[in-house]
Amino acid sequence: MKSSLGIPVIFIFLSVGLYCCQEKEGKPSAINPEILESAFAKYKEPSIDNRRFGYQHIAPLISNRNAQFETKVVGKSIEGRPIHSLSFGEGARKVLLWSQMHGNESTATMALFDLFNFLEGSGEDGFESIRQAIRENLRLRFIPMLNPDGAERFKRRNAQQIDINRDAVRQSSPEGIILKKARDEFSPDFGFNLHDQNRYYNVEGSSLPATISFLAPAYNKAREVNAVRSKAMKVIVGMNRLLQQLIPGQVGKYDDSFEPRAFGDNIQKWGTSTILIESGAYPGDPEKQFIRQLNFMILLDALYGIATENYLKYTEEQYIAIPENDSKLMDLLIRNVETVAGDNSYRTDIGIKSSERFLDSLILMKGNIVDWGDLSVYHGYKEIDASGMVLEKGKIWKEEIPMEKLTQGKAMDLLSEGYLAVATNKANQGQVHQLPIVVFTEGNEPNFTTTLDEPPLFYLTEEGERKIAIVNGQVVMLEEEDFSFWQLIR
Template sequence: MDLEQLFYQNKEQSLQERNINLDSIEPILRKLNTNNQLEIIGNSVLGMPIYKYQIGSGKIKILLWSQMHGNESTTTKALFDLLNLINNGSELAKKIQSKFTLCCIPMLNPDGALLYTRENANKIDLNRDSQNLSQPESIVLRAIFESFKPDFCYNLHDQRSIFGVGNTGKPATLSFLAPSYNKACDINESRLRAINLISGINDFLQQYIPGQVGRFDDSFNINCIGDTFQSLGVPTILFEAGHFKNDYLRNETRKFVFLAYLSSLNIIDENDIVANKIDKYLSIPQNKVVFYDFIFKNIKINYDGIEIITNFAAQYKEELIEGKICFNAYIIKIGEVDDFFGHFEYDGKGASFKNDFGLFPEINQKADFYLDNHLKIVNGLMIS
């Protein structure tokens, strides 16, 4: 079976942008609601509905929630791709529905999605509210967890383009974590099942993105929802969708998330999570902050008549402008960058810097400038 082709056949074409809000997904949910699988389970701070979509009749129950952080939409898009597959009437779809019951909350934080922010409308990070349960969205998720009684939990997120796979120079296109259930980061039966599942997913993904899977830090924080659910005895997996080369809209990464979802179902169905795979899990390199979006090396700058050769880095800032996400590059580091990689790297070979403000870069300036007066850089990218 060509799984990549399966992705393209079931890809939800209406979801292409980084900013996915409630208006984006409600028509799709209505289309998929062929047998009363859709239910409003609560409301956000601003009164927007929080939807649950449940499908399947199998004994293995999986709770999946996405956009707990409103500006993290890649796993949401891949979730709808998966739901399209499960609803397409194929033999694979029938098998999944017979083996599993999937309870999906595709957008836990619709207010944050609308505003394109990590937090909810009260400026609370829902992934730090699992104990206080101070927010309506947190209460909704906990109520579904307790009523559904899942066998597995999938906590679905995006991570920034700054993360790499250790010091390999490869971006962390996907990262995973079996959260800790106590401060000692011990491994009990529940966490081991999550560890074994991640090990299997990683083995599968190496066929498609070799060396581009990372492992998230497992420091314990009971206020995080994954740590809480793990501590309550339910194997929980953190999915983090990250950067793939030249894929700032994350549509390639989305494909790999879809493949990770599918592989996880196959691994669980085959009960390939009973062996001890701790060593394989720990062999997945940890995420590390080692990337800038742009690195410019060996650039000549002029400070008050004194010429020096230096380096600087720029990073995209995602800015919501008239309903669209704009990637605007700003200078964020000047000087030593030897311990970092750039998704785009330029060696100026001593070329002179000049922009509208002078002969040297400054922190928080837009990455718009000239090198030797003829090479033009706009928004970090060379255009002439």
């Protein structure tokens, strides 16, 4: 069963047996997925429900931790925002986890606060054996938001415009200095470098998105495997084993070319077994809440595996067998449409990607044509086989229509008559609407040129009849009136 967002809804029927971590070959096995799902449902942090939040949102979630956590301000960002570490556990094996080094990569940050709730949970919740194993065998240290200035703007870089993940050696940023100092003083056995990747990564040889990608970074140019890197590989194999039960075929692995400026590569070189986790995309999950759940599950499972040394049963060969990432995904791929250039009629594919713009709780998508021609090696989150269809340019309704009269029905009528854009009063510029047509004001008339890097605005017709409108990269089925997207008045 799926939710209205297309995200799997899992009904869990728990018995006493499900709460027992089974024994295998004398060692504790990994945690059953049903237990991890149940733990997430119970301990998900309710105050975070989308991926755009700043330091002020997480500050009370840090200060209100119970006595099992030791919290500390380890430094401040360029703009003076505190950077916190939280410590948990009393074991000998040390694990450092850091997130949101890039300010707009917050999926794992959400999962860390879910994990904090779990770790300080009640002993009567059925999960105490997992919690106890972690508490007694591990000393955990978390830096949940390394780049609070970037998070405030939901931008990748810090306030200096520095990519902190390329500042491991030069140490030009206070945030990079803080992370280096935290690693050196704590001297962790394991490190988890938590990121997000763009949604255009697919699993090599597949049309499936790389929803989660891993890397055990190289520590030298020769990409050799020593004992430190081998341990990271084995931990990743355990997480992949879990994910293949949840999102089969949607796990990729990064190329391991050595990057001498990056923190992951250098922390591996400095003697900490380092695991990179990158959260990609999952269809129907724009706020990455299902991927947040996956992060919680694999992190908890990995920490338990390190605590029990269960990860040692896996092999380097199993890591190598994880397929690599590719970058062959588009938001929309139109195949085999007929079009004209001069006197030449020809068949083409059209690839469209959309950039995000955030407005309060809304995500606005702006489409661009990024490729044109033979795109047979690419895949789309949405695909249209336009065989037998012709690309037709649209028209502009230049007579201003007041917004109160521009109803959904009126917009659909205009679309059906060949108008892809309509004028309205200048006073409405910048307002948000959910009409299946471009609305513009004087001086902002759209360009209907179907060329690269232009907004996609055209029809697909069949035997002279308009069947599909492509509006700003979004698909509008004219016969079904099937659409759901937000736009700004130009």
